[in-house]
Amino acid sequence: MLVSVQHERLLANGVELHLAVAGDGPLVVFCHGFPGLWYSWRHQLPALAAAGYRAVALDMRGYGRSSRPLASAAYGFDRTAHDVLAVLDHFGEQRAVLVGHDFGANLAWHMAVRHAGRLRGVVALCVPYDMALAGSSDVPPSRLYAGIAQQHFFHMHYYQQVGIAEASCLGREREFLMRLFWALSAQGNLLGWVRFPSEGTAYIDVLEEPPSPPPWPWLSAEDFDYYLQQYLCAGPGRAFIGGCNAYRVMDRNWALCRDIAHAPVTLPSLFIGGEEDPVIKLE
Numbered sequence: 405m406l407v408s409v410q411h412e413r414l415l416a417n418g419v420e421l422h423l424a425v426a427g428d429g430p431l432v433v434f435c436h437g438f439p440g441l442w443y444s445w446r447h448q449l450p451a452l453a454a455a456g457y458r459a460v461a462l463d464m465r466g467y468g469r470s471s472r473p474l475a476s477a478a479y480g481f482d483r484t485a486h487d488v489l490a491v492l493d494h495f496g497e498q499r500a501v502l503v504g505h506d507f508g509a510n511l512a513w514h515m516a517v518r519h520a521g522r523l524r525g526v527v528a529l530c531v532p533y534d535m536a537l538a539g540s541s542d543v544p545p546s547r548l549y550a551g552i553a554q555q556h557f558f559h560m561h562y563y564q565q566v567g568i569a570e571a572s573c574l575g576r577e578r579e580f581l582m583r584l585f586w587a588l589s590a591q592g593n594l595l596g597w598v599r600f601p602s603e604g605t606a607y608i609d610v611l612e613e614p615p616s617p618p619p620w621p622w623l624s625a626e627d628f629d630y631y632l633q634q635y636l637c638a639g640p641g642r643a644f645i646g647g648c649n650a651y652r653v654m655d656r657n658w659a660l661c662r663d664i665a666h667a668p669v670t671l672p673s674l675f676i677g678g679e680e681d682p683v684i685k686l687e
Contacts, residue, residue, distance in 0.1 A: 409449055421462055429457045477656060478649070504528055506683070523671055530684065573643065597610040
């Protein structure tokens with residue numbers, strides 16, 4: 405059965421969200437991370453639709469064809485969680501299954517505790533639950549990142565300063581995106597940053613150049629070009645604003661989660677981590 409994907413716009417919480425929608429039935433919402441888009445779930449949408457679900461993948465705020473606020477505070481859990489709740493309300497659903505990857509997984513775990521009454525279950529890829537306990541430490545995350553950065557380059561510290569990461573990628577967006585996709589693959593070397601000092605180092609420069617551009621076994625040249633096109637569509641300086649601000653809002657999320665830092669997830673939940681996922685190795 406051929407399943408079509410429809411595209412909708414949703415105005416909510418002061419931003420415009422782009423939704424990709426397939427099927428009809430119980431609602432499943434997909435939230436991507438960085439570097440991701442709704443397109444990261446392009447294979448899952450028709451599969452779930454064919455299985456009798458309504459599958460919805462967002463371009464999260466800051467990405468693709470959704471609004472891209474400049475202020476980092478606009479990317480806190482208090483904003484992004486309500487974007488997801490607005491999707492549920494838009495489709496007239498009290499509850500949904502929430503699926504998240506990377507930063508989307510952090511959000512999914514957060515919502516599984518903070519908004520458990522609106523979810524049927526939660527699926528997280530790449531980021532386990534203990535990484536989402538933003539308020540569980542007595543020290544703000546940025547201070548922990550700064551301590552690591554005294555030893556070597558650390559991307560989570562690098563992104564705390566507004567403007568530096570954006571400037572380093574101007575005119576090099578294609579190169580940065582290609583290097584980042586490769587570094588996050590099983591063949592890449594994301595953790596190679598330990599060989600670089602923090603001072604004077606840009607993230608794009610610690611990411612190894614791939615041996616060849618796409619196509620790769622897991623990413624076609626056409627798919628890569630779509631990702632690049634969607635990142636670039638907001639204009640100079642805003643290509644990666646969603647990813648940059650997701651790092652900068654860590655302290656805000658830490659403060660927001662102080663009251664639920666040690667709360668258990670009581671919903672049906674599934675965690676999926678790849679053996680060669682460098683983010684899993686980072687844990």
